[in-house]
Amino acid sequence: MTAARKSAKAVCATCEIFASEIPSTPRPSAIVAREERDGRIPPLSAGSPSPLRLGQMTDSCRIVALGGLGEVGKNMTAYECDGSVVVVDAGLAFPRDEHLGVDLVLPDFGYLRERADMIKAVVLTHGHEDHVGSLPYLMREVPIPEVWATRLTLGLIKSKLDEHGLLRAAE
Structure with missing residues (x-):
C-alpha cells in the first residue's frame, strides 16, 4: 500500500x-x-x-459552486460545458441572529447573469427551501428556459412562483 x-x-x-x-x-x-x-x-x-x-470532460467544462459550500443553505451549482449552462438547485439560507433586518440570504447570481444566454435549465433536486427558495429571485434576474424537477417538487414551487407573480412566466 x-x-x-x-x-x-x-x-x-x-x-x-x-x-x-x-x-x-x-x-x-x-x-x-x-x-x-x-x-x-x-x-x-x-x-x-x-x-x-x-x-470524460472536455477542456471547456467547469463546475461552479455558487452557494452551499461550507454553509447550510444557498445550494446552487452551475455546470458549464460546451457553451451551455445547467444550474442544479436554487436555494436560499435564513439569516442568523446577527443579521438584523435581513429576511433571506440568496446565492450570488452574478456568474449566471454574465452567462444568461447560455442557461438551458434549472434542475431542482428536491423541494426544501435551501434547494428551491431562491428560484423566484433568480427568475427575476435571469431568463430560465426550463425548470426540471419531480412532480412533487414542481407542485411545491408552483405556489411560490404564483406568490411572486411568476407562475405564468414559468408555465
Whole structure:
C-alpha cells in the first residue's frame, strides 16, 4: 500500500472501507468489473464506449459552486460545458441572529447573469427551501428556459412562483 493511500485511509473512513477494492493503478475496467460483480449495472457490450470516455470532460467544462459550500443553505451549482449552462438547485439560507433586518440570504447570481444566454435549465433536486427558495429571485434576474424537477417538487414551487407573480412566466 502506498503512502498516499495510507494517508487517505486516515482521513476518510469511506476510503478505508473500500481500500481492498481499489487497484494500485486506477483502471476504469476494474471499476466496471466491481459494479458488474455487484449486479448494479449490466456488462458492457463489445461495441459500447468505455466508462472513461462516457465520463470524460472536455477542456471547456467547469463546475461552479455558487452557494452551499461550507454553509447550510444557498445550494446552487452551475455546470458549464460546451457553451451551455445547467444550474442544479436554487436555494436560499435564513439569516442568523446577527443579521438584523435581513429576511433571506440568496446565492450570488452574478456568474449566471454574465452567462444568461447560455442557461438551458434549472434542475431542482428536491423541494426544501435551501434547494428551491431562491428560484423566484433568480427568475427575476435571469431568463430560465426550463425548470426540471419531480412532480412533487414542481407542485411545491408552483405556489411560490404564483406568490411572486411568476407562475405564468414559468408555465
